[in-house]
Amino acid sequence: MQVDTNERINLIEDALYKLTINVDNLTKNINNFHNEMSEFKEEMSEFKDEMSEFKDEMSEFKKETIKDRRNMNKQWGDLANKFGTLVEDIxxxxxxxxxxxxxxxxATTSMPRLHRKIDGREGExxxxxxxxGKLFLFEVKSSFYREYLNDFIENIKGFKELFPEYKDKQIISIFASLSLNNKAVKELTDKNIYAMAYKEWDYMDLLNFNDIKMSDFKA
Known part of the structure; x- marks a missing residue:
């Protein structure tokens, strides 16, 4: 009986020893894992900082690219204006x-610098x-003056007399320039003429599209 008791005690002590070893190993593993997670957290924090710096650099690069493109568009427009090629180049x-x-x-047909003279009446x-179903008439000027607008309106009125082959088409009028201020855009809008120009020297756009109704262009 005494032997059995001693054996049981020995077994329990052995089990406790092994349990202690396992607990120690588990504690070490947990500590190692904690340290690794701390290192990983620090690495992720550094990575986050690097990504933030990269994002800032990309943002600056994008701003510089937009600025360069706008400057290039302006210079290209100035050159085209100087050499009289606004229509073809811009x-x-x-x-x-x-x-x-x-x-x-x-669009099926584009006709730059369309000119015709019939019975003493002339239009370009x-x-x-x-x-x-539509006919888009463009007046292209390097800048906006009211007399340009008035001349354009007169040309529009006489277009179908000079070009009767287009009598069944709906006329849509567009005044195009490198730059148009708000006053010019308003004057064009009041005459139901679309204003086409660079938008902040970034790209050519119709600046008053939402202010004009297509129904205004019934020929």
Whole structure:
């Protein structure tokens, strides 16, 4: 009986010893894991800081890129204006994508510097773009003056007499320039003419599209 008791005690002591060893190992593992997690947390914090710096750098790079593009657009516009190629270099490449986007137009014909003279009556348009149902008449100037607007309106009135082949098309008039201030845009809007110009020297756009109703352009 005494032997059995001693054996049991020995077994219990052995089990307690092993348990102590296991607890020590578990404690060490937990401590190691805690240390590793602390290191990982520090690394993630450093990574977060690096990503924040990278984000700031990318933001600055984006700002510089936009600034450079705007400066380039302005310089390109000045050169085109100087050499008289505003229509070909600036307006025409932007006009077709614009009318497709805003008017869902499938342009079939573009005619820069369209001119015709009939029975003493004469008219010239810087750019005319036609699709199946609409006709887009562009007046292109380096700057805006009221006399330019008045001349454009007179040309619009006489267009279908000079070009009867387009008599069934709806006329949409667009005054295009490198830059248009708010006063010029308002004057154009009052005459139901779209104002096309660089938006903050970033890209060419219709500045008063939402202020004009298509119904105003019934020919």
């Amino acid at each position: 307006v025409l490449p932007s006009a077709i994508p614009l009318i497709k986007r805003y008017f869902n137009s499938k 348009f810087d750019l005319v773009i036609a699709d199946e």
